[in-house]
Amino acid sequence: MKITRRIEFSSSHVCAIPGRxxxxxxxxxxxxxxxxxxxxxxxxxxxIAGEPDPVTGMIVDLKEVKEILNQEVVTPFDHRHLNYxxxxxxxxVPTTENMALEIWRRLAPHFTGAKGKLDLVRLYETEDLYxxxxxxxx
Amino acid sequence: MRLTRRYRFxxxxxLHSDELTEAQNDATYGxxxxxxxxxxxxxxxxxIxxxxxxxxxxxxxxxxxxxxxxxxxxxxxxxxxLNEQVPExxxxxxxxxxxxAVIHARLDRGWPQEWPALDRVRIWETRNNIFExxxxxx
Numbered sequence: 001m002k003i004t005r006r007i008e009f010s011s012s013h014v015c016a017i018p019g020r021x022x023x024x025x026x027x028x029x030x031x032x033x034x035x036x037x038x039x040x041x042x043x044x045x046x047x048i049a050g051e052p053d054p055v056t057g058m059i060v061d062l063k064e065v066k067e068i069l070n071q072e073v074v075t076p077f078d079h080r081h082l083n084y085x086x087x088x089x090x091x092x093v094p095t096t097e098n099m100a101l102e103i104w105r106r107l108a109p110h111f112t113g114a115k116g117k118l119d120l121v122r123l124y125e126t127e128d129l130y131x132x133x134x135x136x137x138x
Numbered sequence: 139m140r141l142t143r144r145y146r147f148x149x150x151x152x153l154h155s156d157e158l159t160e161a162q163n164d165a166t167y168g169x170x171x172x173x174x175x176x177x178x179x180x181x182x183x184x185x186i187x188x189x190x191x192x193x194x195x196x197x198x199x200x201x202x203x204x205x206x207x208x209x210x211x212x213x214x215x216x217x218x219x220l221n222e223q224v225p226e227x228x229x230x231x232x233x234x235x236x237x238x239a240v241i242h243a244r245l246d247r248g249w250p251q252e253w254p255a256l257d258r259v260r261i262w263e264t265r266n267n268i269f270e271x272x273x274x275x276x
Contacts, residue, residue: 095195
């Protein structure tokens with residue numbers, strides 16, 4: 001069985017590879033390369049897989065999930081400029097793809113089995129674009 | 139990793155099969171059999187599957203995908219009558235099951251080989267009716 005918790009955070013970012021010209025970055029990322037930055041209301045869905053505990057009837061304690069998501073994602077990401085304030089995005093480009101990978105890296109150690117296993121991270125940059133990562137290689 | 143992009147088109151249709159009697163059409167399709175037709179705001183989700191480029195942080199160039207889907211589907215389906223004006227649907231009953239399969243087949247046929255794989259097509263006929271197709275489930 002799977003359970004999904006959704007959270008939202010709002011952040012600014014610039015999609016640009018350091019060391020490349022603005023024109024080169026605009027060719028790659030379009031308007032997202034604007035050096036002054038722009039922002040999104042991100043929505044994150046985190047899916048945990050496991051079996052309901054026979055006594056509590058719960059796969060995982062959602063209060064704990066909420067705390068973990070706040071600690072690992074909302075507090076560090078919300079109302080921040082990702083490139084300047086949220087490592088590793090000072091070194092790697094904060095595309096939705098890279099953000100989903102980073103969020104998986106932050107959350108996976110908290111959900112290793114006893115508390116349910118991290119099954120999927122789905123990150124919406126806008127209503128019309130989302131990325132899903134399930135821990136697969138590459 | 140999977141990335142999903144959402145598109146929209148508004149179209150009219152009528153569900154009616156020439157192989158069924160008037161009574162059978164009415165029983166099968168109900169108000170969707172209205173001879174004057176009706177319409178929906180369709181949402182089309184196209185999901186691609188691949189890996190993230192280590193430097194750009196991107197799976198795929200989205201404007202290229204947008205251009206392809208717009209050219210193949212959106213610009214040809216939007217504000218059209220699906221029964222009368224979309225050649226690949228001619229002679230078919232444009233249920234959203236059929237529309238999903240036809241759209242998947244058209245995208246799959248023109249899909250550039252060097253792109254990340256076409257993973258799934260999902261169509262929302264209304265907020266409440268959702269259909270999905272991939273190569274395994276046609």
